Amino acid sequence: MAYPAIVFCAVIVIVTAMMIFIVPIFKRLFTSLNGTLPLPTRIVISISNVVASVWLLAVIGAIILIVVLMRRWIATPNGRRKWDAFKLRPPVFGALTHKVALARFCTTFSSLLSAGVPVIEALDIVAVNAGNQVVADALIGAQDGVREGKNLSAILARYPVMPIMLTQMVETGEESGALDEMLDKVATFYDNEVNATVDSLTSILEPLIILFMGACIGAIVISLYLPMFDYVKLLQRPGE
DSSP: OHHHHHHHHHHHHHHHHIIIIIHHHHHHHHHHHTOOOOHHHHHHHHHHHHHTSHHHHHHHHHHHHHHHHHHHHHHSHHHHHHHHHHHTOSTTHHHHHHHHHHHHHHHHHHHHHHTTOOHHHHHHHHHHTSSOHHHHHHHHHHHHHHHTTOOHHHHHTTSTTSOHHHHHHHHHHHHHTOHHHHHHHHHHHHHHHHHHHHHHHHHHHHHHHHHHHHHHHHHHHHHHHHHHHHHHHHHHSTTO
16 A cells, blocks of 8 residues: 555645645736636635645644544544554445454464463463454453353354454364464464455556546646636737
Protein backbone atom coordinates (compact mmCIF):
# COMPACT_ATOMS: atom_id res chain seq x y z
CA MET A 1 0.00 0.00 0.00
CA ALA A 2 3.03 2.30 0.02
CA TYR A 3 2.70 3.42 -3.61
CA PRO A 4 -1.00 4.40 -3.40
CA ALA A 5 -0.36 6.19 -0.11
CA ILE A 6 2.52 8.20 -1.59
CA VAL A 7 0.51 9.15 -4.68
CA PHE A 8 -2.46 10.20 -2.54
CA CYS A 9 -0.22 12.39 -0.36
CA ALA A 10 1.30 13.92 -3.52
CA VAL A 11 -2.20 14.76 -4.76
CA ILE A 12 -3.03 16.50 -1.48
CA VAL A 13 0.22 18.52 -1.58
CA ILE A 14 -0.21 19.54 -5.22
CA VAL A 15 -3.85 20.56 -4.84
CA THR A 16 -3.08 22.51 -1.65
CA ALA A 17 -0.19 24.32 -3.36
CA MET A 18 -2.41 25.23 -6.29
CA MET A 19 -5.10 26.55 -3.95
CA ILE A 20 -2.62 28.69 -2.01
CA PHE A 21 -0.33 30.00 -4.79
CA ILE A 22 -1.99 29.59 -8.21
CA VAL A 23 -5.68 30.27 -7.66
CA PRO A 24 -5.14 33.66 -5.93
CA ILE A 25 -3.29 34.90 -9.03
CA PHE A 26 -6.27 34.11 -11.22
CA LYS A 27 -8.57 35.57 -8.58
CA ARG A 28 -6.81 38.96 -8.77
CA LEU A 29 -7.00 38.80 -12.57
CA PHE A 30 -10.72 38.06 -12.56
CA THR A 31 -11.35 40.82 -10.02
CA SER A 32 -9.57 43.40 -12.19
CA LEU A 33 -11.68 42.45 -15.21
CA ASN A 34 -14.98 42.86 -13.33
CA GLY A 35 -16.82 39.97 -14.93
CA THR A 36 -19.32 37.36 -13.83
CA LEU A 37 -17.56 34.11 -12.96
CA PRO A 38 -18.97 30.66 -13.73
CA LEU A 39 -20.12 28.53 -10.81
CA PRO A 40 -17.14 26.08 -10.94
CA THR A 41 -14.72 28.99 -10.80
CA ARG A 42 -16.51 30.56 -7.84
CA ILE A 43 -16.40 27.22 -6.00
CA VAL A 44 -12.65 26.83 -6.60
CA ILE A 45 -12.00 30.40 -5.45
CA SER A 46 -14.08 29.85 -2.31
CA ILE A 47 -12.11 26.70 -1.49
CA SER A 48 -8.89 28.61 -2.11
CA ASN A 49 -9.98 31.35 0.29
CA VAL A 50 -10.61 28.75 3.00
CA VAL A 51 -7.33 26.92 2.38
CA ALA A 52 -5.28 30.12 2.32
CA SER A 53 -6.86 31.44 5.52
CA VAL A 54 -6.34 30.53 9.15
CA TRP A 55 -9.18 28.04 8.82
CA LEU A 56 -6.72 25.59 7.26
CA LEU A 57 -4.64 25.65 10.43
CA ALA A 58 -7.80 25.12 12.47
CA VAL A 59 -8.78 22.12 10.35
CA ILE A 60 -5.28 20.63 10.62
CA GLY A 61 -5.29 21.19 14.37
CA ALA A 62 -8.71 19.56 14.68
CA ILE A 63 -7.55 16.54 12.67
CA ILE A 64 -4.44 16.17 14.84
CA LEU A 65 -6.55 16.44 17.99
CA ILE A 66 -8.98 13.79 16.73
CA VAL A 67 -6.11 11.45 15.85
CA VAL A 68 -4.52 11.88 19.29
CA LEU A 69 -7.83 11.27 21.07
CA MET A 70 -8.54 8.24 18.89
CA ARG A 71 -5.12 6.74 19.66
CA ARG A 72 -5.68 7.23 23.39
CA TRP A 73 -9.11 5.65 23.17
CA ILE A 74 -7.78 2.71 21.17
CA ALA A 75 -5.07 2.21 23.78
CA THR A 76 -7.75 1.36 26.35
CA PRO A 77 -9.00 -2.28 26.53
CA ASN A 78 -12.57 -1.36 25.64
CA GLY A 79 -11.46 0.96 22.85
CA ARG A 80 -9.12 -1.66 21.42
CA ARG A 81 -11.90 -4.26 21.42
CA LYS A 82 -14.39 -1.97 19.67
CA TRP A 83 -11.82 -0.70 17.17
CA ASP A 84 -10.68 -4.20 16.24
CA ALA A 85 -14.31 -5.30 15.87
CA PHE A 86 -14.91 -2.32 13.59
CA LYS A 87 -11.89 -3.22 11.43
CA LEU A 88 -13.52 -6.58 10.63
CA ARG A 89 -16.72 -5.01 9.23
CA PRO A 90 -15.74 -3.16 5.99
CA PRO A 91 -16.52 -5.22 2.86
CA VAL A 92 -13.02 -5.72 1.42
CA PHE A 93 -10.57 -4.45 4.00
CA GLY A 94 -12.47 -6.12 6.83
CA ALA A 95 -12.10 -9.53 5.20
CA LEU A 96 -8.43 -8.81 4.57
CA THR A 97 -7.85 -7.87 8.22
CA HIS A 98 -9.70 -11.01 9.32
CA LYS A 99 -7.56 -13.26 7.13
CA VAL A 100 -4.35 -11.62 8.32
CA ALA A 101 -5.30 -12.22 11.97
CA LEU A 102 -6.25 -15.84 11.28
CA ALA A 103 -3.04 -16.48 9.35
CA ARG A 104 -1.00 -15.03 12.20
CA PHE A 105 -2.89 -17.15 14.73
CA CYS A 106 -2.49 -20.39 12.76
CA THR A 107 1.19 -19.80 11.98
CA THR A 108 2.15 -18.97 15.57
CA PHE A 109 0.00 -21.69 17.09
CA SER A 110 1.38 -24.31 14.69
CA SER A 111 4.98 -23.31 15.43
CA LEU A 112 4.43 -23.46 19.20
CA LEU A 113 2.77 -26.89 19.04
CA SER A 114 5.57 -28.19 16.83
CA ALA A 115 8.08 -26.97 19.42
CA GLY A 116 6.32 -28.97 22.12
CA VAL A 117 4.59 -26.10 23.91
CA PRO A 118 1.39 -27.26 25.70
CA VAL A 119 -1.89 -26.20 24.14
CA ILE A 120 -2.96 -23.95 27.03
CA GLU A 121 0.35 -22.09 27.14
CA ALA A 122 0.40 -21.84 23.34
CA LEU A 123 -3.08 -20.32 23.32
CA ASP A 124 -1.97 -17.77 25.91
CA ILE A 125 0.99 -16.74 23.77
CA VAL A 126 -1.05 -16.65 20.56
CA ALA A 127 -3.77 -14.53 22.17
CA VAL A 128 -1.22 -11.87 23.10
CA ASN A 129 0.21 -11.80 19.57
CA ALA A 130 -3.03 -12.24 17.61
CA GLY A 131 -3.05 -8.65 16.38
CA ASN A 132 -6.83 -8.39 16.81
CA GLN A 133 -8.63 -8.25 20.14
CA VAL A 134 -11.72 -10.06 18.83
CA VAL A 135 -9.59 -13.03 17.79
CA ALA A 136 -7.68 -12.78 21.07
CA ASP A 137 -10.92 -12.95 23.07
CA ALA A 138 -11.88 -16.14 21.22
CA LEU A 139 -8.50 -17.68 21.99
CA ILE A 140 -8.74 -16.73 25.68
CA GLY A 141 -12.18 -18.33 25.81
CA ALA A 142 -10.79 -21.42 24.11
CA GLN A 143 -8.01 -21.52 26.69
CA ASP A 144 -10.56 -21.67 29.49
CA GLY A 145 -12.47 -24.44 27.71
CA VAL A 146 -9.37 -26.55 27.14
CA ARG A 147 -8.62 -26.34 30.87
CA GLU A 148 -12.05 -27.86 31.45
CA GLY A 149 -11.23 -30.78 29.14
CA LYS A 150 -13.27 -29.67 26.12
CA ASN A 151 -12.16 -30.02 22.49
CA LEU A 152 -10.48 -26.97 21.03
CA SER A 153 -12.44 -27.22 17.79
CA ALA A 154 -15.79 -27.28 19.60
CA ILE A 155 -14.88 -24.21 21.63
CA LEU A 156 -13.61 -22.22 18.65
CA ALA A 157 -16.79 -23.05 16.71
CA ARG A 158 -18.77 -21.00 19.23
CA TYR A 159 -17.09 -17.77 18.12
CA PRO A 160 -18.28 -16.17 14.84
CA VAL A 161 -14.79 -14.81 14.20
CA MET A 162 -13.53 -18.37 13.65
CA PRO A 163 -14.54 -19.67 10.19
CA ILE A 164 -16.08 -23.12 9.75
CA MET A 165 -13.16 -24.26 7.61
CA LEU A 166 -10.70 -23.41 10.38
CA THR A 167 -12.65 -25.20 13.09
CA GLN A 168 -13.10 -28.27 10.87
CA MET A 169 -9.36 -28.42 10.18
CA VAL A 170 -8.67 -28.09 13.92
CA GLU A 171 -11.11 -30.93 14.59
CA THR A 172 -9.39 -33.10 11.97
CA GLY A 173 -6.01 -32.28 13.51
CA GLU A 174 -7.22 -33.22 16.97
CA GLU A 175 -8.60 -36.54 15.76
CA SER A 176 -5.48 -37.44 13.77
CA GLY A 177 -2.98 -36.12 16.33
CA ALA A 178 -1.48 -33.76 13.75
CA LEU A 179 -2.95 -30.45 14.85
CA ASP A 180 0.22 -28.50 14.09
CA GLU A 181 0.29 -29.79 10.50
CA MET A 182 -3.36 -28.91 9.93
CA LEU A 183 -2.83 -25.42 11.33
CA ASP A 184 0.17 -24.97 9.08
CA LYS A 185 -1.97 -25.85 6.05
CA VAL A 186 -4.64 -23.38 7.17
CA ALA A 187 -1.99 -20.69 7.66
CA THR A 188 -0.67 -21.32 4.13
CA PHE A 189 -4.20 -21.05 2.75
CA TYR A 190 -4.86 -17.71 4.45
CA ASP A 191 -1.43 -16.38 3.50
CA ASN A 192 -2.22 -17.10 -0.15
CA GLU A 193 -5.63 -15.47 0.24
CA VAL A 194 -4.06 -12.37 1.77
CA ASN A 195 -1.44 -12.09 -0.97
CA ALA A 196 -4.05 -12.48 -3.70
CA THR A 197 -6.32 -9.87 -2.11
CA VAL A 198 -3.48 -7.37 -1.65
CA ASP A 199 -2.35 -7.83 -5.26
CA SER A 200 -5.91 -7.27 -6.49
CA LEU A 201 -6.36 -4.17 -4.33
CA THR A 202 -3.05 -2.72 -5.45
CA SER A 203 -3.85 -3.27 -9.13
CA ILE A 204 -7.22 -1.53 -8.64
CA LEU A 205 -6.09 1.31 -6.38
CA GLU A 206 -3.19 2.50 -8.52
CA PRO A 207 -5.23 3.52 -11.60
CA LEU A 208 -8.05 4.86 -9.41
CA ILE A 209 -5.68 7.15 -7.52
CA ILE A 210 -4.09 8.32 -10.76
CA LEU A 211 -7.55 9.10 -12.13
CA PHE A 212 -8.39 10.89 -8.89
CA MET A 213 -5.23 13.00 -9.19
CA GLY A 214 -5.97 13.86 -12.80
CA ALA A 215 -9.59 14.70 -12.01
CA CYS A 216 -8.66 17.02 -9.12
CA ILE A 217 -5.99 18.93 -11.00
CA GLY A 218 -7.99 18.94 -14.23
CA ALA A 219 -11.09 20.29 -12.48
CA ILE A 220 -9.09 23.15 -10.96
CA VAL A 221 -7.41 24.05 -14.27
CA ILE A 222 -10.66 23.93 -16.23
CA SER A 223 -12.46 26.01 -13.61
CA LEU A 224 -9.75 28.67 -13.79
CA TYR A 225 -9.74 28.81 -17.58
CA LEU A 226 -13.52 28.85 -18.08
CA PRO A 227 -13.82 32.65 -17.53
CA MET A 228 -10.86 33.33 -19.79
CA PHE A 229 -12.87 32.58 -22.93
CA ASP A 230 -15.47 35.24 -22.05
CA TYR A 231 -12.81 37.78 -21.06
CA VAL A 232 -10.93 37.25 -24.31
CA LYS A 233 -14.11 38.01 -26.24
CA LEU A 234 -14.63 41.16 -24.19
CA LEU A 235 -11.06 42.31 -24.76
CA GLN A 236 -11.37 41.75 -28.51
CA ARG A 237 -14.37 44.08 -28.79
CA PRO A 238 -13.52 47.54 -30.07
CA GLY A 239 -13.64 50.27 -27.50
CA GLU A 240 -13.20 47.87 -24.58
